[in-house]
Amino acid sequence: MEPSRPSPASPAALPGPAPRGGPFAAMASAYGLGVFNDNFFKQAACLLALAADRKELPGLAAALFALPFILFAAPAGWMADRFAKTRVARWSKGLEVAAMAAGGLGLAFMHWPLVLAMVLLMGIQSAFFSPALNGSIPECFAPGRVVAVNGMMKAVTTVMMLAGLAAAGLALSLGGAGPGGIPAGRAVAAAAALAVAAGGWLASLRLPAGRPPARPGAAFPWDGPRGTWRVLRRERAGDPLLWRAIRVSAWVWAAAAAQTLLVNQLAAEAFGLGPLGTTGLVMAELAGVAAGGWAAGRLSGRGGVAGTLARLPAGAVLAAAGATVAAASPALGAEAAARGGPGGLAWAAAGLWTLGLGGGSMLVPLDSFVQARPPPGSRGEVWALSNAVSFAGILAAGGGLAALCDPGLAAMEAATGLRGVALAFLGLGAASLRRPLAPPGGKPLQSGGPDGR
16 A cells, blocks of 8 residues: 555645754754764774774674664654654664764773664664654755755764764874773764764754654554555656656765775775775865855755756766776876876875866755655655655665775776776766756646645
8 A cells, every 4th residue: 555645735734934144054964963973983993893804894794884774764763753753863863972972982991882872872863863854854945046055054963074084083193092991082082972973963953843744644654665566656656857856866876885895995906005094085075065055055046946856967077087087097107207297196195186176066056956845744644755765866876886896906907996986977868868857847846736745
């Protein structure tokens, strides 16, 4: 039996712009601190695992973080629609505090089962927080501001991701002994994770009230992933444009997961970089993502979401160009260095920054469309579905690449993989030109019709 369809939203019924700074500041603080903590804790755990020669743990941790987005998509979406979204966001931030308290103990005492359990709890918390916060953006901001808000949010969260990655290395580099003889670096990392989680929970208390529950009588999806599958079939049949946006977003995330693994290998084999240097290349790409998100938000005034979606092919071309330059960076650097120009590392950083710029400029309009297109009563479950499809793509891309490549993957093979990513982005750009995602004929962003479509 298909899930019942809630009544549609009308653009005119959406609230007007909220006071500047207030709602966005609270959302960005709660979201950004959560992103910081996710990356801070995972990076600290990975660095400690590598130092302890437990090289199998980072991959296991990544899978444990991703699985809740797939397994718990149905209850997470149900909760975001059944209760007020800001209340759900506050509950999930409270869970983050409890999870970080347990995870901090795991970090301090190097108790790996506790650390992995904490990563799983982080994934569960994020799986419930994400539909609640993202589904509330169209409720708290006028339609014309949704892309701009998402662009600023992407910039903020990417900066916080960078800060989390950098802070983990700085914290663990501290020498000396802390309380109880625990190494100072581990003690500081554990305390910082708990403090940031508490700050995120306090920020969530200032989230705007938003709307009352969209579907207060919705039944709990006891069948779990089967419920997510039913929502997928419903959206595929009822709103093909929305389903295509979800698929394109998942594809971009899957490509990002694949190229991250390839970049790590290219950095080690072509440039001889250690963990710190490799992190620098990743940060260059994330800086591009922040710039692309910010630019997409700034350009949203020229045609709104539909106009920003129409620029998806340009973002795909940028990403393809960046991947091509990164793949060719050793050869480009050797040729340029012979003439006194920048070396291969500079070319790799520039290519990855451009790749991030294109990816960020694509994700912001896609996120905005997935947030605002569904009727209010299904925004939570649709966002949870989008999370599930994206993380399934991420796991498939990472697992497929690991199956194709052994640990001794050569730099040339990594470069070939990056060229494959570039070709895939070009294909996506061509497909977006042939079948645009923007609603045709100036039709409204929100769906309509007697059945909510």
